[in-house]
Amino acid sequence: MTWSAVLLVTAVVWAVSVIRSVRLRAFVYSLPLPMTLALVTTGHRVEGAQVLGVLGLNLFFVTVALTHRRLRWPVLVADLAGIGVYVAMSVALVAVPVPFEPALGAVVALWLAAMLVLRRRARAAGPAAGEPETAGPAAGEPESTGRESLPAPVKLVVIFAGAVLTGLLGELLRAMVVTFPYAGVLVAVEARRHLVTFSRHFARNSLALVGFLTGYHYLQDVSPAVALVAGWAAFALVSIALHLPRRRRGGPDGDPGAHPRARRGGPDGDAGPHPTHHGGSARGDGQLRITRR
Numbered sequence: 001m002t003w004s005a006v007l008l009v010t011a012v013v014w015a016v017s018v019i020r021s022v023r024l025r026a027f028v029y030s031l032p033l034p035m036t037l038a039l040v041t042t043g044h045r046v047e048g049a050q051v052l053g054v055l056g057l058n059l060f061f062v063t064v065a066l067t068h069r070r071l072r073w074p075v076l077v078a079d080l081a082g083i084g085v086y087v088a089m090s091v092a093l094v095a096v097p098v099p100f101e102p103a104l105g106a107v108v109a110l111w112l113a114a115m116l117v118l119r120r121r122a123r124a125a126g127p128a129a130g131e132p133e134t135a136g137p138a139a140g141e142p143e144s145t146g147r148e149s150l151p152a153p154v155k156l157v158v159i160f161a162g163a164v165l166t167g168l169l170g171e172l173l174r175a176m177v178v179t180f181p182y183a184g185v186l187v188a189v190e191a192r193r194h195l196v197t198f199s200r201h202f203a204r205n206s207l208a209l210v211g212f213l214t215g216y217h218y219l220q221d222v223s224p225a226v227a228l229v230a231g232w233a234a235f236a237l238v239s240i241a242l243h244l245p246r247r248r249r250g251g252p253d254g255d256p257g258a259h260p261r262a263r264r265g266g267p268d269g270d271a272g273p274h275p276t277h278h279g280g281s282a283r284g285d286g287q288l289r290i291t292r293r
Helices: 003-018 022-030 033-042 048-070 075-094 100-125 152-179 182-190 192-219 224-242
Strands: none
Touching (some): 003 152
16 A cells, blocks of 8 residues: 555544544545545456445444444454455455456345345334434434544554554455455444444445446546546435435425315415405304305
8 A cells, every 4th residue: 555545544534533423424434535546556447346345345344333332342353353354255256257247236236125124124213303214323322423532643643553554454455455444444443432323324325336336347448537537426426316315205394194274274374264254254163164145
């Protein structure tokens, strides 16, 4: 890993560490900055193995969350377990050629299945009003982070040292270095108090990374610069589609059973009794009775 890559990873992790919103943290981490730098500096092509590498990124966070939250392993040990899972998957992928289109179809299908499972779990847990169904925080996990205990200069040194070590490990993975979780190894430590929620947000955003790799793949024979532009454009389009506000059913307060009288009210939307005309009178139950002369 070059010094520019180390500095970039350090900047990404630093940005994640100072952002309090878990959702925004996951989005910043999902930006394909390390992928871009890896593609520029190594010259590796994007094939089916790299698309499956996005699954490896998700498996990394799932492994860390499972071992740290459920098994109560120390976060650094859980981090090593996540790295081991990604490395094992990468060794298997680089051993055989993986066609791009079948890999793309499999990843998209798995992503849809994962989103369906997360949506059902969120509905069962009763998501908060106004929150996406896949974005609810896990039990016992905050939606935003508190103040960090380490001073900023000390944290910066630790992040920088970790980025160097992560880069040395990534060099062993050959073409899978493109999707290696350079920043993820350190982000998992920073996000240790809300790993489950962070993993859910990242799983949703990972489809945009698939879009980035897809755009790069189909134009990489034209030129690396054009392929990168196409990849970032695909990433932006998918990200916008993922984060579009959802139209809610019912009235403005989310009430799906708005009374039909509210739609037949006056010009100000008042559903109450109105003055009578032509000698009409209002009955005590609020209904209007018209009496013709």
